[in-house]
Amino acid sequence: MASSYKSSHSYKQSPIIIFIFLSFFLILSTSTSPVFSEPNLSGGGGGGFVGAAAPPPANQTFRPLQELKKLKRIRSYLRKINKPSVKTIQSPDGDIIDCIESHLQPAFDHPLLKGQKPLEPPERPKGQDSSEIPETSQSWRDGGESCPEGTVPIKRTTEKDVLRANSVRRFGKKIKRGVRRDTMSSDHEHAVAFVNGDEYYGAKASINVWAPIVTDQYEFSLSQLWVISGSFGNDLNTIEAGWQVSPELYGDNYPRFFTYWTTDAYQATGCYNLLCSGFVQINNKIAIGAAISPRSSYTNRQFDIGIMIWKDPKHGHWWLEFGPGLLVGYWPSFLFSHLQGHASMIQFGGEIVNTRSTGHHTNTQMGSGHFADEGFGKASYFRNLQVVDWDNSLIPMSNLHLLADHPNCYDIRAGKNNAWGNYFYYGGPGKNSRCP
Template sequence: MAVDVFPWKKSKPSKTQPRFVAGTRKHKCGQAHTNLSTRTNQGSFPNMAFSPCLRSPVIYLLVHFLLIVFTLCPVHSSQFGNHSVANQTFRPKEELRKLNAIRNRLQQINKPPVKTIQGPDGDIIDCVLSHKQPAFDHPLQKGHKPLDPPERPRGHNQMDDLSENFQLWSLSGESCPEGTVPIRRTREEDILRASSVRRFGRKKILNRVRRDTSGNGHEHAIGYVTGDEYYGAKASINVWAPLVENPSEFSLSQMWVISGSFGDDLNTIEAGWQVSPGLYGDRYPRFFTYWTTDAYQATGCYNLLCSGFVQTNSKIAIGAAISPTSSYSGGQFDISLLIWKDPKHGNWWLEFGAGILVGYWPSFLFTHLGDHASMIHFGGEIVNSASSGSHTSTQMGSGHFAEEGFGKASYFRNMQVVDWDNNLIPLSNLKVLADHPNCYDIQGGVNNAWGNYFYYGGPGRNVKCP
């Protein structure tokens, strides 16, 4: 069954404005005072500067009265930085400590740019010297530079020739100069949306749950292979913009390269697209990567939000919005991703399309994946917070069930794995699994045009998924 991929149309994205944090100032009495002014999406607290130099008894009493009010009275605002703070007490010292922690984290992540590009979607892209990117903050990477391209797997299909210009920021016509890498700038409000500064950029801990069961509200519809030694995987992933019900949830479609148990020593390498309002502050589908060596506990992160993944590409920004996307009964768009282990140095490389290297995960990051993977997963994942007391209406894939087929349901196609001799080979024992098939399901198949493929996804809450 030969299947055509239809043309696509661009949609005009909305613009947002960058936000900032105010610094410190000096009081007229000569004493430095803290100016706590945290801009958020909802507004800002007024600047507060208190001084013992007040001369007027009336003002002196008023200031002390306000201090008592701020200390004892709860804040009635319903949101602060997209987080509920109802029935909480405003504590200036704690807020200042948090603000300082955020500023320190931003300094670690955001490196001095050679050039800055404003994307049409509101993203700010910094062009950073390649050897100054966050990966080289790692003690084992200090003073190093990105490695040269490795030997590619044999049998690489060169038909999937996709352009590097698949992201909204690149539609501005601007690009980063050679010798730099484009990095999406992290802002204060991005970190404020996280559960804590320490957990920013990390997935929720899965509490020893197996991938074939749901835990902490994570639900999957996946195709997987196991029982062999795997040195990489490849697939073309259909891109959509699924509805995500609330900021604490996400919807993603990705490949997992896995080794270790599903306990504390789980190693994973992940890449695909995701809609995550909590991480990015919007509902665009975005190209992303992830890694962990301890089941998402203390190691690893999304994209370049810690010292891990080494980017080598000067035209693709990891974490940036994807354009175009697929439409129901309309144009279909997919991205082709390949992850494989370099036979010479042992690093895990990521390639987009045909021959477009994005970068690599150094082998020293991993324990079990220092050798090979024991399992490969392809498919979708959502978070069901059940915040309204019922199943979330967050969509997976296109938001439609697998049975609707091409142009309506989301798909993975041309799935392959890399063997011990660096050959790309078809899957021989693909299995499919859906945690909650009444909410999100999956159907697999094989044909000459798409090789191993499956349709998957669903709407979440419906009559059969209350």
């Protein structure tokens, strides 16, 4: 073992070096701390954490120095992303919410934001809609907890969170192919409504919240709106917000309020939530990435969240609103190329990942897990679909297109009435007799 160590690291062979290494290895192997196995970096298979009692597979070489280097990288990342808090809240669902001084949040690590403070709220788009369905909130506030004024609530990221990812570098990022490109390719499946062919300065909708079953760690189910510009090549710009169930990202099956952005088609820029510098949060009542509560249930009470994204006409930044008038924060315009101007497409709907890890179509559900034709209380919905025009006004959708790229697995049906404006039902169970 000592000679192997020597050849790979070019150390001078001496009794002292051999003794030090053997002593170090003995201490490491007898420690009561957990042992971390080499995570699967290829994109499939099990998780990245193994208890101390579980030996590595027979065909796997134990490499303590490599593991320690990985843990060092993870801890360095966590020190960067988890800022010092003035208050910590333990959520009933297990999350830890840190109240961070707003000027210390991750956004201000960005070179173009260093030393700045969050901006004042912009003029809201003109136009309102009434909401007769109860708005939902977040689990961490169920006990009446909140963060002090001047701070923002941020879900703490842990070692276990990062170890679930396929690599440290890809933690908090979508795989490329996160937006519908065409109707035939990729393991991402959609049931969406979209508009294009005009200049769009934002979008708004109320999104029904469920807890769909996700059957594989590396799959997710989400319902969101997309603000899109650029081509579907390497220059794609998107801003996204809604709710998602993602066992890999969050370690559970709760629906969580999330955001995403990219300016290069998910290659190097952007991330989920506040896991990189970019999005600037101003609100002390909403934690991005935290679980949503309460949630809808079949033939029972329904709950939804209002999401609006729009471009501030004065400064050009893209702002996010959650629920009835809660301004969450903004994406600075300098993050983007095409979206520095306007969006060329707005998209609403559901998306799942189908890894076919069991050899057939996934059982991961979209929306409520029921098809669109079951209607209210059974199928999931989007209602009051609107876009923001050049005059910073909310206007009804026109020329709405529908797409379900695997309609036997997940489908979509649209309608319009006075109470809900433009709306649609969507979703499905995944694998069934017509979706093998």
